[in-house]
Amino acid sequence: MSGIFSFSGDEEFFNGGSMYLSTGSCSGVYLPPRKRLRVAAPSLYSSFNQKQTSIEVLPDECLFEILRRLPSGKERSACACVSKHWLNTLTSIKANESLQEVESEGFLSRSLEGNKATDLRLAAISVGTSSRGGLGKLQIRGSGFESRVTDAGIESIAYGCPSLKSLSLWNLPAVSDKGLSEIARCCPMLERLDLSRCPGVTDKGLVAVAESCRNLNDLTIDSCSGVGNEGLRAVARGCSSLRSISLRSCPRVGDQGVAFLLAQAGSYLTKVKLQMVNVTGLSLAVLGHYGVAVTELVLSGLQGVNEKGFWVMGNAKGMKKLKSLSVTSCRGMTDVGVEAVGSGCPDLKHVSLNKCLLVSGKGLVCLAKSALLLESLKLEECHRISHFGFFGFLMSCGEKLKAFSLVNCLGIQDLNSESHLTSTSSLRSLSVRCCPGFGDASLTFLGKFCHQLQDVELCGLNGVTDAGVLSLLQSNNVGLVKLNLNGCVNVSDDTVSAVSFSHGSTLESLSLDGCKNITDASVVTVSKNCYSVNDLDVSNTLVSDHGIKALASSPNHLNLQVLSLGGCSGVTDKSKACIQKLGRTLLGLNIQRCGRISSSTVDSLLEQLWRCDILY
Amino acid sequence: MTKEMFTLKSSDGFLFVVDEAVVHQSVTLSPMVQDCAGREYPINNVTGKILNLVVEYCKNHVVVDGGDSSSSSSSGDALKKWDDEFITQMDLSTVYDLIMAANYLIIKGLFDLACQRVADEIAACKDHEEIRATLGIVSDYTAEEEAEVLKENEWAFD
Numbered sequence: 224m225s226g227i228f229s230f231s232g233d234e235e236f237f238n239g240g241s242m243y244l245s246t247g248s249c250s251g252v253y254l255p256p257r258k259r260l261r262v263a264a265p266s267l268y269s270s271f272n273q274k275q276t277s278i279e280v281l282p283d284e285c286l287f288e289i290l291r292r293l294p295s296g297k298e299r300s301a302c303a304c305v306s307k308h309w310l311n312t313l314t315s316i317k318a319n320e321s322l323q324e325v326e327s328e329g330f331l332s333r334s335l336e337g338n339k340a341t342d343l344r345l346a347a348i349s350v351g352t353s354s355r356g357g358l359g360k361l362q363i364r365g366s367g368f369e370s371r372v373t374d375a376g377i378e379s380i381a382y383g384c385p386s387l388k389s390l391s392l393w394n395l396p397a398v399s400d401k402g403l404s405e406i407a408r409c410c411p412m413l414e415r416l417d418l419s420r421c422p423g424v425t426d427k428g429l430v431a432v433a434e435s436c437r438n439l440n441d442l443t444i445d446s447c448s449g450v451g452n453e454g455l456r457a458v459a460r461g462c463s464s465l466r467s468i469s470l471r472s473c474p475r476v477g478d479q480g481v482a483f484l485l486a487q488a489g490s491y492l493t494k495v496k497l498q499m500v501n502v503t504g505l506s507l508a509v510l511g512h513y514g515v516a517v518t519e520l521v522l523s524g525l526q527g528v529n530e531k532g533f534w535v536m537g538n539a540k541g542m543k544k545l546k547s548l549s550v551t552s553c554r555g556m557t558d559v560g561v562e563a564v565g566s567g568c569p570d571l572k573h574v575s576l577n578k579c580l581l582v583s584g585k586g587l588v589c590l591a592k593s594a595l596l597l598e599s600l601k602l603e604e605c606h607r608i609s610h611f612g613f614f615g616f617l618m619s620c621g622e623k624l625k626a627f628s629l630v631n632c633l634g635i636q637d638l639n640s641e642s643h644l645t646s647t648s649s650l651r652s653l654s655v656r657c658c659p660g661f662g663d664a665s666l667t668f669l670g671k672f673c674h675q676l677q678d679v680e681l682c683g684l685n686g687v688t689d690a691g692v693l694s695l696l697q698s699n700n701v702g703l704v705k706l707n708l709n710g711c712v713n714v715s716d717d718t719v720s721a722v723s724f725s726h727g728s729t730l731e732s733l734s735l736d737g738c739k740n741i742t743d744a745s746v747v748t749v750s751k752n753c754y755s756v757n758d759l760d761v762s763n764t765l766v767s768d769h770g771i772k773a774l775a776s777s778p779n780h781l782n783l784q785v786l787s788l789g790g791c792s793g794v795t796d797k798s799k800a801c802i803q804k805l806g807r808t809l810l811g812l813n814i815q816r817c818g819r820i821s822s823s824t825v826d827s828l829l830e831q832l833w834r835c836d837i838l839y
Numbered sequence: 840m841t842k843e844m845f846t847l848k849s850s851d852g853f854l855f856v857v858d859e860a861v862v863h864q865s866v867t868l869s870p871m872v873q874d875c876a877g878r879e880y881p882i883n884n885v886t887g888k889i890l891n892l893v894v895e896y897c898k899n900h901v902v903v904d905g906g907d908s909s910s911s912s913s914s915g916d917a918l919k920k921w922d923d924e925f926i927t928q929m930d931l932s933t934v935y936d937l938i939m940a941a942n943y944l945i946i947k948g949l950f951d952l953a954c955q956r957v958a959d960e961i962a963a964c965k966d967h968e969e970i971r972a973t974l975g976i977v978s979d980y981t982a983e984e985e986a987e988v989l990k991e992n993e994w995a996f997d
Contacts, residue, residue, distance in 0.1 A: 276931070276932040277975030277976060278931070278957070278974040278975060279976060280935055281939065285942055288954045289938075289954045289957045289958050289961070290958070292954055293961065294958075298962045300992035300993075301961075301967045302967070303967075303991075303992050304966075305967045305970050305976055306971075306976055306977070306980060309976070343984055343988065344987055344991070347987060347991040347992060348991050350991070351993075
């Protein structure tokens with residue numbers, strides 16, 4: 224009690240017997256003198272002075288206030304690495320609470336996947352990007368219930384990255400409305416939001432986004448069982464910049480939300496994708512009437528829409544700007560619908576019909592006659608299309624048709640058309656894959672009709688032989704650029720010889736994967752006659768060392784960029800020198816399953832052709 | 840003119856007699872102006888040493904607040920200089936205690952000053968290891984976690 228002290232300033236005695244102190248520089252007087260460890264320069268400090276208190280005595284709110292006052296991102300980054308506790312405190316400092324300037328441009332992007340996607344990493348990103356240009360794009364691919372990303376991680380991103388423009392969350396069940404609402408509140412510049420398999424997100428989260436993120440222009444919601452019509456209505460009311468909407472497999476979404484959104488936003492929405500949602504013809508009718516700005520439309524798995532729905536959509540004649548239409552597995556899409564769309568959308572350029580089992584040649588011909596600007600048509604698994612439909616379409620089509628593709632259409636039979644042709648087609652690109660009925664007769668007809676083919680793809684067609692391919696190309700007057708005959712087992716060296724002879728100056732890509740009858744002779748003719756070829760695929764053929772040698776010693780100085788020899792058991796170690804010579808220009812080489820190329824050759828190729836991407 | 844005087848008692852029994860202007864700087868203590876004139880007011884979680892410093896700070900800041908506007912800029916500079924000297928000569932343990940006291944008593948100026956001192960101390964450190972050493976922190980990161988955080992925050996170390 225009776226310490227020695229000095230004082231200056233005001234003095235008042237208190238009648239109580241206790242000692243008191245007035246102002247004065249008396250710090251340290253009340254402590255008994257202590258011995259302190261004297262240590263050299265702080266940077267050499269290796270053990271902490273035990274008598275000094277650690278900062279850990281401070282409560283969290285005080286630590287928060289200290290960290291808030293750090294001058295710049297450099298110090299914040301250093302503090303982030305100190306301990307988890309400090310990192311968590313740092314990430315809870317909202318952007319407008321810190322004393323330093325936070326970048327308003329989001330230049331950086333980050334992508335996290337699987338078990339590397341954790342709250343800790345998100346916190347580190349939040350601190351690390353904030354003053355190095357700001358985080359603009361974040362993509363998190365979770366792994367379902369094992370994901371270690373929760374609302375806490377999302378909140379730390381929200382607080383630290385106000386410049387976030389694009390957020391993509393996949394497969395994160397632990398993320399809920401809480402996290403999404405913070406993102407909405409703190410990241411008003413958000414333009415793109417992609418939620419897939421996040422069952423924790425409900426309408427509440429979407430409403431928060433709609434209220435704060437006025438710049439939202441691209442929204443994708445896939446398999447989010449919590450999202451329903453209310454959320455869509457809020458987005459319709461709040462996000463007037465919305466340009467692209469994609470809804471997939473959301474069981475609680477229906478006409479109430481979709482029709483409202485389409486009616487409200489139809490004048491500025493350009494891309495609409497509705498896949499496996501429970502809408503009826505009502506939504507399509509609304510789309511047909513109000514979708515004046517829509518240019519791209521994808522409809523898939525709409526079980527609730529019948530034929531009338533598609534008919535109304537087309538006949539409403541509101542989608543005047545529609546350029547691209549893709550319909551998959553919609554039982555309501557029939558010839559009636561195809562015709563209606565063709566006549567209602569004068570600007571239609573690209574049509575793709577997949578698993579529309581009720582569409583036949585009749586619809587196609589109507590489409591051809593009404594959609595005069597049509598540039599490409601793709602038909603997959605539309606089994607009611609017969610060769611009459613196919614030919615009929617080609618013959619009725621406008622002059623703009625450039626590309627036609629048939630995949631897995633079992634209704635096509637191999638018959639030539641007897642009709643007299645008055646004009647030729649403008650078709651540039653033809654693709655027929657896995658249509659078992661397609662064969663030489665069809666090719667003969669096409670050869671008479673299509674003289675401007677540059678890109679031909681005939682894959683997996685047993686009915687195609689040399690005669691067919693040659694008759695396809697006999698009247699060709701522009702020069703073939705790409706030829707793909709993968710899986711056509713009945714094609715032989717004769718085709719390749721003829722093609723390389725006639726189209727050697729234009730041919731750039733030749734693919735013969737799985738053509739079991741192709742031998743070295745083909746490769747020899749290619750090397751002699753083709754000047755521009757840069758992509759050659761002879762996987763699973765009989766090509767051997769002799770062919771490779773011919774390629775390497777080609778007089779045309781072939782500028783080969785991609786060479787595929789997968790499964791060619793005729794290619795051995797003897798080709799090493801030739802491959803190295805080709806390797807000067809090669810960017811990609813496939814020598815998978817070449818049983819007679821030893822691993823030492825592979826190793827030396829890997830070393831020598833370091834610029835080339837080698838699959839082995 | 841008679842000033843109202845108040846008595847503050849620290850946790851270890853030291854008494855400080857201060858006037859109303861000092862008490863008003865603390866948001867926590869301000870209400871006691873009505874109640875406790877003449878009686879001791881116990882401040883149970885602040886020791887005498889720290890309370891002394893708090894009182895010193897508050898007394899210095901009363902002088903400025905009561906000053907006239909013509910001399911405020913020069914007295915403002917002088918006060919700032921006083922503040923700097925005041926806080927810089929303390930060791931960190933004292934600063935921590937001062938932070939907690941100012942937090943409890945809600946004295947904004949003192950709290951800001953003390954927090955800024957610690958923030959400056961942190962800013963002066965070269966890297967996270969020096970921060971840990973200077974401030975006595977034990978890291979709760981695993982080696983992997985620390986590497987992950989370092990990767991995102993690497994630029995600080997040049």
